[in-house]
Structures are given as C-alpha cells and as structure tokens.
Amino acid sequence: xxxxxxxxxxxxxxxxxxxxxxxxxxxxxxxxxxxxxxxxxxxxxxxxxxxxxxxxxxxxxxxxxxxxxxxxxxxxxxxxxxxxxxx
Amino acid sequence: xxxxxxxxxxxxxxxxxxxxxxxxxxxxxxxxxxxxxxxxxxxxxxxxxxxxxxxxxxxxxxxxxxxxxxxxxxxxxxxxxxxxxxxxxxxxxxxxxxxxx
Numbered sequence: 001x002x003x004x005x006x007x008x009x010x011x012x013x014x015x016x017x018x019x020x021x022x023x024x025x026x027x028x029x030x031x032x033x034x035x036x037x038x039x040x041x042x043x044x045x046x047x048x049x050x051x052x053x054x055x056x057x058x059x060x061x062x063x064x065x066x067x068x069x070x071x072x073x074x075x076x077x078x079x080x081x082x083x084x085x086x087x
Numbered sequence: 088x089x090x091x092x093x094x095x096x097x098x099x100x101x102x103x104x105x106x107x108x109x110x111x112x113x114x115x116x117x118x119x120x121x122x123x124x125x126x127x128x129x130x131x132x133x134x135x136x137x138x139x140x141x142x143x144x145x146x147x148x149x150x151x152x153x154x155x156x157x158x159x160x161x162x163x164x165x166x167x168x169x170x171x172x173x174x175x176x177x178x179x180x181x182x183x184x185x186x187x188x
Contacts, residue, residue, distance in 0.1 A: 011100070018110065029169050033120060036162075056150070081171065082175050
C-alpha cells in the first residue's frame with residue numbers, strides 16, 4: 001500500500017469518526033464542530049488525490065469545498081446563536 | 088525528497104487522528120473546540136507541506152499554499168463563532184464534578 005493510499009484510508013476513517021460525533025452530539029454546536037473537522041479531512045483527501053493522480057484541477061475543487069464548509073459553519077452558527085434549541 | 092514528504096504525511100496523520108479522538112473523548116463543547124481548532128489545523132498544514140515537497144516548488148504548488156493559507160485564516164474564525172454562539176445560547180461550561188455526556 002502506497003503512503004498516498006494509506007493517508008487517504010486513514011483520513012476516510014477519521015472523517016467517519018467525525019460523522020459519529022455529528023450523529024450523537026448532545027447539542028447542535030457539537031454537530032457544528034464535527035462538521036468543521038470533517039470539512040478539513042475531506043479537503044485534505046481531495047488535495048491528496050489531486051497530487052497523486054496529477055490532476056491539478058481538483059485543487060480548485062478542494063479550495064471551493066473549504067470555502068463552502070467555512071461559509072456553512074459561519075451561517076449555521078449565526079443562525080443558532082441566542083436560540084434555546086439545545087434543551 | 089519523497090521520504091521527507093512521507094514523514095510529513097505521517098506527522099499530519101498523527102495530528103488528525105488525535106484531533107478526532109479528542110472530539111470523540113472530551114467531555115464538553117468548549118473542550119471539544121480545542122482539538123478541532125488546533126490539532127485539525129496542524130494536521131492539515133503538515134499534510135499540505137508534505138504535498139508541496141512531493142510535487143515540487145512550482146506554480147501548481149502555489150495553489151496548495153493558497154488552500155493552506157485559507158484554512159489557517161478561517162479555522163480560528165469558525166471556532167470562535169461556534170464558541171460565541173454556544174455561550175450566547177446559554178450552554179454552561181463543564182465542571183470536574185459533573186457527569187460526562
């Protein structure tokens with residue numbers, strides 16, 4: 001197994017563990033933390049695939065995915081601020 | 088040169104795995120922000136340094152630098168927004184006597 005493939009496999013496993021935190025988080029903000037870290041994992045997976053197969057167009061996909069993840073985290077946290085949804 | 092890149096891959100995977108373990112194991116929201124904000128950023132940066140060393144210093148690796156710079160800027164902003172939203176909606180911090188959830 002090449003180190004690129006090992007990196008992609010381990011990052012897939014860690015993003016699945018982030019999904020566990022998203023499912024069983026006690027509050028909505030715990031789910032947001034899991035979403036934030038999962039976006040990081042998947043950005044790294046896309047960039048690693050782009051460098052391994054020498055398709056450098058996918059680096060743009062990784063950049064756009066990171067931007068969308070950041071904007072969605074900010075939007076959801078501003079939406080949930082000040083609401084009593086966690087009880 | 089590729090061995091140095093593989094070393095950085097392993098270093099970044101170390102940070103990523105322990106960041107996710109911290110998210111799963113810490114008892115509170117405010118303590119879970121700590122591995123998500125710092126260990127996640129450190130893992131992303133280490134793996135991106137490895138990718139830059141592997142693919143050589145060219146205009147294409149500048150794009151990886153751009154993604155890394157974006158993540159360095161936006162990860163503390165996202166963590167701060169989550170913490171501020173949590174403390175304004177009335178979630179109390181964890182104390183050592185309380186039960187884990």
